[in-house]
Amino acid sequence: MTELQNIEGQLQRFRLRVWIALGVVLVALGLIGARMYVLQILRHEALLTQAESNRTAVLPIPPPRGRILDRHGVVLADNQPTFTLEIIPAQAGRLQETLDAIAELIEISPRDLRRFQRLVAESRRFDSLPLRTRLTAEEMSVMAAHLYRLPGVTIQARSLRHYPLGETASHVIGHVGRINQREQEMMADWPPERRSNYRGTDHIGKLGIEQSYEEHLHGTTGFERVETTATGRAVRSLEITPPVPGDSVRLTIDARLQHLVERLYGDRRGALVAIDPRNGDILAFVSMPTFNPNLFVEGIDAESWRALNESIDRPLLNRALRGTYPPGSTYKPFMALAGLETGSRKPSTTIHDPGFWVFGNHRYRSVGERSLGMVDLRRSIVVSSNVYYYTLANEMGIDAIHDFMKPLGFGQHTGIDLVGEAKGILPSPAWKRSTFKRPEQQRWYAGETISVGIGQGYNSFTMLQLASAMATLAHHGVRHTPHLGLSIHTPQDRQGRPIYRAAGTPLGYRPEHLRAVLDAMEAVTTEGTSARVFAGAPYRSGGKTGTAQAVSIGQRERYDAAKLAEHQRDHSLYVAFAPVEEPTVALAVIVENAGFGSASAAPIARRVFDYLLLGLYPSEEDIAATQKGQSAAPIGQQRPISEVPWPGSD
Incomplete structure (x- = not known):
């Protein structure tokens, strides 16, 4: 009996185990079924996509970069x-x-x-x-x-990226280069859609137009979906979204004129900016010496970088945009207009110029301390009287000078479509207080105003500012923002759309005052300091030569170029406009450490005017003489520009 009871107990335990095991199996089958339901029904689409992505890859296709062209369609940058x-x-x-x-x-x-x-x-x-x-x-x-x-x-x-003209207009065009760590950090702050557009792209615009118009030039990245093996090797293309090429940018500059001006400089340093005063188009934007932007495309090597970066001539400095200089006597026409507009002077007001002017205990000299006798406004510009402007500056005071010059753009950003423009210095007591630390340095002294009146002292401007101000005077006192971009052309739109459409800003000068100043500037080219340079010109132009100190003379009594190192000698400047009747070009030019403005700067301006107004290109003999600072009026047989090959075409 006891044995039967034991057998019955064992059977019950066995049945319990069977039911437990069956329960576990059913629960497991239920879990498997539920998981299959989730995977096959609920997550079917997501898992199918994931499985597909395991055997496919999406590869970005960088877009072709847009081209850069000059105003005539000459290619400045392509691929x-x-x-x-x-x-x-x-x-x-x-x-x-x-x-x-x-x-x-x-x-x-x-x-x-x-x-x-x-x-x-x-x-x-x-x-x-x-x-x-x-x-x-x-x-x-x-x-x-x-x-x-x-x-x-x-x-x-x-x-x-390829720059077919090499060094020509390199500071305008700029260059592309590989995206560096600093730029990657900057791109991290971009909107997601713009950041994703650079997938697969390892180059970006670094300087010049390449940088300023990056969003237009870059284009839209395409994508290719490819089938891959387990090791990630692509075996078949499944789908392609082609990239959209970048827009082409047409510039306002004339590449042949740009190339000519660069040739006229030769081995000298300096800058020239030529502007159409009617609309602000920049016709030439020259900084010398230049550099070859092709060196930077693949990553410049250390030896080439050292040669450019350590050169005493600083070829990487965009002198037209970032080089700041005292304007010297080229400032006098603007001071003359300031005197008329503020009522400090009339055109007929005369000042006796004995060759110097004494203020306090200081003797302010003219060049050579040569007596010029009685000078009025016209003659003060023609013979470049320092004394006339010493006394005018003293009468006006520094605040009035500052307030008049500021709307002309001196010491201000012009708004040009390039990154990195220097502001320069338009001095004032407020500027001095914010610039210097010691109280004695912060004080403005009356004697400092005297130097400002002849374009020296703290004055420091770019050639872009000087050319823009000259264009404003030439265009009846209406100021246009200088710009290099002319039009944007999409791959589908060859006609293009204009970039700059803004109307000019009238500064409200009285026409008779403008006329008095511009007439005096015309007389400079017929009887003044640039008369030899413009002898025989069949058009009427106006100009003003200038000589600006590169270093302070200090206690020396006389300036003697022969006793100074070449980089310490005076700069040669010239501002001009033409034709007088209705100006279509205004310019500012500087040749560093080249001495008097009529010797080096004015001859370059004459050849720019001959090119633009007469369609004439100088002879090779004349170019060689100009490069040496040994030319006045053109020599040799000038050629029609139609007979001169475009840069890079030979």
């Missing part, structure tokens, strides 16, 4: 298709061994290696960095046959 040998350092293993292996297959120059090493130091390890660009067909074949044993090494089809 060249090329094949590039690139390395991803993070995948290359021992990088030096990889470089040695590549050097056994194709030529790798020391310049290529220096540039690559600099890129390695500046970039992330998983970036694809170019080692050699513009591979030949033979080099591509050799490398393609050995890529299997070179991890991290690839051959990429790239479109490299």
